[in-house]
Structure formats: structure tokens, C-alpha cells
Amino acid sequence: MGKYANHEEFGINAPINYREDSTSESFLKGMSSIAPPGMKPRQSRGNKFEEKTDFKASARWHKNFDMAMFGGSDIGTTDFESRQMSLEKKVNGVKRIPGRQ
Incomplete structure (x- = not known):
């Protein structure tokens, strides 16, 4: 069974979870996992990512x-x-229904 019981539950929970889970830490962690050895993503890119995952x-x-x-x-x-x-x-x-834990 899916995480949400109906579409209304999805429409209320998923956008909120998207905002809460889209943090600079999650972005940097994901980018670090695919970065070439010896390189890491810049903190400023993580901050910019978080700014662009707001309510709108x-x-x-x-x-x-x-x-x-x-x-x-x-x-x-x-x-x-x-x-x-x-x-x-x-x-x-x-x-x-909260997002990632």
C-alpha cells in the first residue's frame, strides 16, 4: 500500500514534506555521494538549493x-x-505523515 490513503492526504502532506526534506544538508549529502574522489560540493550551492525549495x-x-x-x-x-x-x-x-526520518 502507498504512503498516502487518498489524493487529499497526498496533496496536504507531500508538499510540506518536500519543503521540510529539501535542506542544504540533504543536497550536500546527495552531491557528495556522486562527486569524484577528492572533491566535494560547495556549501553555497546547498544554501541556494534550500532557498529555491520554498512554498512556491x-x-x-x-x-x-x-x-x-x-x-x-x-x-x-x-x-x-x-x-x-x-x-x-x-x-x-x-x-x-512526516517525511524522511
């Missing part, structure tokens, strides 16, 4: 996922950021 990026990611997987987005195409915000406000009625 997570809302855009959710919209694009919906388009790719379901052929249309349940959060719309023009005001998807405000629709994502209203979806996340429902989190009290939906089980919060």
Missing part, C-alpha cells in the same frame, strides 16, 4: 505532479499557490 516551489511541484500523474491538477493552473495554501490549512482534518 512545493506548490509548483504538486501542480506538476498532478498534471503528469492524473492529467490535470486539482489545485488549478492559474492560482495554484493560493489553492495549495488553502489545501494545507486543512491539515488539521487530515493525518499528518
Whole structure:
């Protein structure tokens, strides 16, 4: 069975987890694992990565996922950021499933 029971649970939890899990540490760890021997990624790139994975990026990611997987987005195409915000406000009625641990 999947991590989320339904699409509403996915729409509330996954974008939040995307933001929380997209840290400079996770970026640097991933890049270090594929870097050539003796080289390591710059801290500034990790910081820039974290800055670009904010709310707007997570809302855009959710919209694009919906388009790719379901052929249309349940959060719309023009005001998807405000629709994502209203979806996340429902989190009290939906089980919060944290991301990586």
C-alpha cells in the first residue's frame, strides 16, 4: 500500500514534506555521494538549493505532479499557490505523515 490513503492526504502532506526534506544538508549529502574522489560540493550551492525549495516551489511541484500523474491538477493552473495554501490549512482534518526520518 502507498504512503498516502487518498489524493487529499497526498496533496496536504507531500508538499510540506518536500519543503521540510529539501535542506542544504540533504543536497550536500546527495552531491557528495556522486562527486569524484577528492572533491566535494560547495556549501553555497546547498544554501541556494534550500532557498529555491520554498512554498512556491512545493506548490509548483504538486501542480506538476498532478498534471503528469492524473492529467490535470486539482489545485488549478492559474492560482495554484493560493489553492495549495488553502489545501494545507486543512491539515488539521487530515493525518499528518512526516517525511524522511
